[in-house]
Amino acid sequence: MDKREQQSLAKGTIAVLVVAALSLVIKDGYTSNLIIWMAIAALIASSLRFVLLIGELNFATAAFVGLGAYGAGVVLTILEWPFVIALVFSGIVAALIGFLFGYVTLKVKGPFFLLIGFAFTEVVRLIYTKIDIIGSNSGMVGIFPPDLLAPYYPTFAILVVGIMLLMLYKIENSHLGKTFKGIRDNDQVVLAVGINVHMIKVLCLTISAFASGIAGGLMAFVNNVISPGDFSFLLSTFALAYLKVGGEDKPIGPILGAILLVALSTVALSFGGGDHIFFGIAIVLTVLLMPKGIVGLYDKWRQHRKGERAA
Amino acid sequence: METFIQLVFTGLQIGAVYVLFSLGLTLIFGVMKVVNFAHGQFFTMTALLIAVILPFFTAAGLSVLPAYILAVLIGIGASLVFGLILYQGGLRFFQRDLEGSFILTVGVVMLMEGIFLHYFGGVVRAVPPFIEGSVNFLGVNITMQRILLIIVSMVFTIILYRVLGSTKIGKAMRAVSIDHEAAMLQGVQYKKIAFAGFMIATFLGALAGAIMAPLAMISPTVGSDYLVKGFIAVIIGGLGSVPGAIVGSLFIGMIESFGGFFYDPSIANIAMFALVMITLLVRPKGLLGNG
Numbered sequence: 355m356d357k358r359e360q361q362s363l364a365k366g367t368i369a370v371l372v373v374a375a376l377s378l379v380i381k382d383g384y385t386s387n388l389i390i391w392m393a394i395a396a397l398i399a400s401s402l403r404f405v406l407l408i409g410e411l412n413f414a415t416a417a418f419v420g421l422g423a424y425g426a427g428v429v430l431t432i433l434e435w436p437f438v439i440a441l442v443f444s445g446i447v448a449a450l451i452g453f454l455f456g457y458v459t460l461k462v463k464g465p466f467f468l469l470i471g472f473a474f475t476e477v478v479r480l481i482y483t484k485i486d487i488i489g490s491n492s493g494m495v496g497i498f499p500p501d502l503l504a505p506y507y508p509t510f511a512i513l514v515v516g517i518m519l520l521m522l523y524k525i526e527n528s529h530l531g532k533t534f535k536g537i538r539d540n541d542q543v544v545l546a547v548g549i550n551v552h553m554i555k556v557l558c559l560t561i562s563a564f565a566s567g568i569a570g571g572l573m574a575f576v577n578n579v580i581s582p583g584d585f586s587f588l589l590s591t592f593a594l595a596y597l598k599v600g601g602e603d604k605p606i607g608p609i610l611g612a613i614l615l616v617a618l619s620t621v622a623l624s625f626g627g628g629d630h631i632f633f634g635i636a637i638v639l640t641v642l643l644m645p646k647g648i649v650g651l652y653d654k655w656r657q658h659r660k661g662e663r664a665a
Numbered sequence: 666m667e668t669f670i671q672l673v674f675t676g677l678q679i680g681a682v683y684v685l686f687s688l689g690l691t692l693i694f695g696v697m698k699v700v701n702f703a704h705g706q707f708f709t710m711t712a713l714l715i716a717v718i719l720p721f722f723t724a725a726g727l728s729v730l731p732a733y734i735l736a737v738l739i740g741i742g743a744s745l746v747f748g749l750i751l752y753q754g755g756l757r758f759f760q761r762d763l764e765g766s767f768i769l770t771v772g773v774v775m776l777m778e779g780i781f782l783h784y785f786g787g788v789v790r791a792v793p794p795f796i797e798g799s800v801n802f803l804g805v806n807i808t809m810q811r812i813l814l815i816i817v818s819m820v821f822t823i824i825l826y827r828v829l830g831s832t833k834i835g836k837a838m839r840a841v842s843i844d845h846e847a848a849m850l851q852g853v854q855y856k857k858i859a860f861a862g863f864m865i866a867t868f869l870g871a872l873a874g875a876i877m878a879p880l881a882m883i884s885p886t887v888g889s890d891y892l893v894k895g896f897i898a899v900i901i902g903g904l905g906s907v908p909g910a911i912v913g914s915l916f917i918g919m920i921e922s923f924g925g926f927f928y929d930p931s932i933a934n935i936a937m938f939a940l941v942m943i944t945l946l947v948r949p950k951g952l953l954g955n956g
Contacts, residue, residue: 411764459942462949465700465763469900470945476893477938480931591771598768631783634776641769642755 359527363520370516377508386508390576392616393515394569398589399596399608401565404522406602407531408558409538410463413471413590414455417478418448418563420585422570424482427494427580432487437500441514441571448567449560456559460552475587482582493581497574511572518565523605525561534558595633599640601647610648670805672922678811678880680918681818685873686895687902687910688825689866695842695905696862699759699766703751703773704870704895705888710747711740711874712883713781716790733795740878741871748867752860760859761845774889781885792878814876821872822911825865829907838862842905894921897937901944903954912953 373389380386398419405412422444429440459470483491499507525531533554536544545551574580592615593608600611615636622632644651686708693701715736722732751773759766799808829835837858840848849855873891881887898917902909917937924933944951 411767458946462945465904466900466945466949468700468763468767469896470942473897473938473941477935477942480935480938483931484935591775594768594771630775630779632779634772634774634779637768637772638755638776641765641772642758645765 363523366516366520366523370512370520374509374512374516377512378506380508387576388616388620390508390511390572392613393512394573394576395593395596395612395616396609397515397518397565397569397572399593399600399612400519400522400605401562401569402590402593403597403602403605403608404526404562404565405559406597407526407534407538408555410460410555410559411468411471411594412559412562413468413587414452414474415471415562415566415593416585416587416589417471417475418452418566419570419573419589420475420478420482420580420582421448421451422567423574423580423585424488424494424570425567426571426574427497428488431494431496437503437575441568441575444571444574445564445567448570449564452563452566453556453560455563456556460555460559471590472587475585475590479582479585482585489581491582493579493584494574495579497578497580499575507575511576514568514572518568519605519609522561522565526605530554530557592633595637595640597647599636599647601649601651603646604649607647607649614648667804668926670803672926673919674802674805674807674811676919676922677915678815678918679921680915681815682873682877682891683894683898683914683917684822684911685818685869685876686891687898687914688822688907689869689873690895690899691902691905691907691910692838692862692866692869694899696838696859697756697766698761699756699763700770701756701866702767702770702892703777704866705890705892706774706777707744707748707867707870707888708874708877708891709777709781709883709885709888710744711737711871712792712878712881712887713785713790713885714740714743715875715878716792716883717785719792729793729795737875740875741868744871744874745864745867748864748871752863756863757860778885778889785885787884790883792883794879810879814880817872817876821869825869826907834858834861894937897941900941900951903951906951906953909951909953913951 377386377389380389398415401418402412402415405415425447426440426444429435429443430437435443455474459467459474462470482488482493488494498504499510503510526534533544533549537551537555541551544554570585577584596611596615597608598611599615600609601607615633618636619629619632622629640647646653686704689707690701690704693699693704718736718739719732722735723729727735755769755773756766759769794808794810796809796813799806800812801807827835829839837848837853838861840851840853841855841858841862845855848858874888877891894917895914898913899910900913901916902911902913920937920940921930921933924930924936948954
């Protein structure tokens with residue numbers, strides 16, 4: 355582990371702890387829900403970015419979030435197992451299905467993988483509506499965290515999201531993460547040094563699916579109600595907006611994007627404007643004006659200042 | 666037997682709309698190598714404008730035919746202007762950039778759907794039929810409106826086939842879709858060809874909206890429903906392949922018609938998506954795609 359990575363990890367840990375401590379102070383229900391939504395959005399956007407490390411845009415992210423949420427719902431309300439198991443299960447079920455999905459579909463890439471992910475999200479969503487035991491069209495209700503934890507749920511959610519984000523960061527900077535980027539840049543070279551490219555790609559998708567599943571589980575516990583309509587491809591589109599606005603080059607990008615857009619969209623909603631128009635404009639303007647997002651703008655500004663100082 | 670003919674006919678009619686739709690998608694992919702998610706908005710825009718404008722004209726005393734023609738012209742014209750803005754203002758910079766163009770067009774979809782919803786409301790609108798009456802064919806009753814739809818779709822498909830097959834611009838488009846750099850070396854003006862291809866595709870999408878207006882329940886999101894089906898058709902047939910788009914569309918039309926009758930519509934949808942995934946896995950380039 356080099357020094358820079360150690361520093362970033364330390365900074366990240368401190369940031370997570372500070373936000374978690376802050377959430378203990380906030381007693382206002384709406385504000386603390388807002389913080390949870392931001393955290394969950396950041397985790398979903400980060401898991402979308404994680405698959406981008408191997409160069410694929412994974413539109414099945416929404417499906418994995420949905421699987422996590424439904425997984426938690428089934429374990430808690432139908433099997434009546436405890437909360438912690440439900441949350442862990444939400445990640446595991448998404449990872450398992452992510453593994454199978456990736457094993458079969460990662461043989462294709464580019465537009466084809468993107469469209470398969472899109473189709474997969476819609477299939478999974480339609481399948482929920484056909485199963486009566488999970489409430490078909492109307493979905494599941496009564497997914498609550500245990501009474502003891504309920505007052506501290508925002509803090510808990512932030513800690514879980516923080517751990518997941520730090521884990522994703524750690525993997526990205528490991529040897530494995532470098533292999534992911536190698537595949538993105540040129541998979542033939544990676545293949546030539548004797549690495550099983552297909553299985554590495556599957557592993558990347560599985561890890562991302564696990565993170566998405568945990569995000570789904572957390573989401574089920576904060577919303578208490580889930581329905582098939584919550585997990586359409588729009589969810590992936592929103593995640594993409596967070597990622598694009600924040601900037602996809604650095605791990606902090608999707609987190610910044612999620613915090614900014616979730617905050618702004620609640621403001622937009624209070625004006626009575628549709629959030630569709632808002633997100634649409636955000637995506638279009640970002641893609642046209644600042645293709646590298648907020649992180650890209652910041653880097654540019656810093657380089658500019660460095661140049662001035664040198665001159 | 667009568668049910669069978671009726672279902673085949675319904676399948677043909679649904680397929681005819683998808684053909685116009687997917688021809689546009691496949692044309693854009695062919696010349697620009699991008700996936701245009703905003704293609705459904707041309708459909709929505711035309712259909713919505715016709716639904717809104719037509720009552721004005723009939724109230725002003727115009728008879729059905731001129732009122733309809735005028736409304737269709739305005740609807741398609743507005744879509745062409747929108748297409749022009751979309752191309753010149755954005756997509757032009759994202760040629761051959763799959764990810765960038767995808768993100769941009771997804772943003773445009775959300776923006777346009779939000780705007781439609783804001784100005785036209787979420788109410789479902791209906792448009793009176795363009796021509797009344799029906800014909801009896803092998804014991805099955807078929808409305809003239811549906812026959813007109815199939816004829817229009819066929820006529821424009823044949824025109825497009827002709828244009829691509831034997832005119833200079835059509836040949837240039839096919840050359841660009843195979844290898845745009847080699848085509849440019851031969852003196853093909855790539856930018857002009859890409860623009861022409863995009864505008865033709867826009868026109869086809871708008872046309873689909875215009876002829877479908879009297880038969881569809883028009884809402885601000887109607888285009889997206891057709892877009893998804895159009896994509897399925899194009900993927901099954903092969904991205905970038907014109908005959909593939911036609912075959913795929915008719916196939917999807919039949920699944921929707923038969924599956925919807927014998928099972929239920931959502932089973933038909935699941936079957937379609939499953940089919941897409943299988944097609945992509947077995948033959949990623951589609952049934953008739955080259956390579």
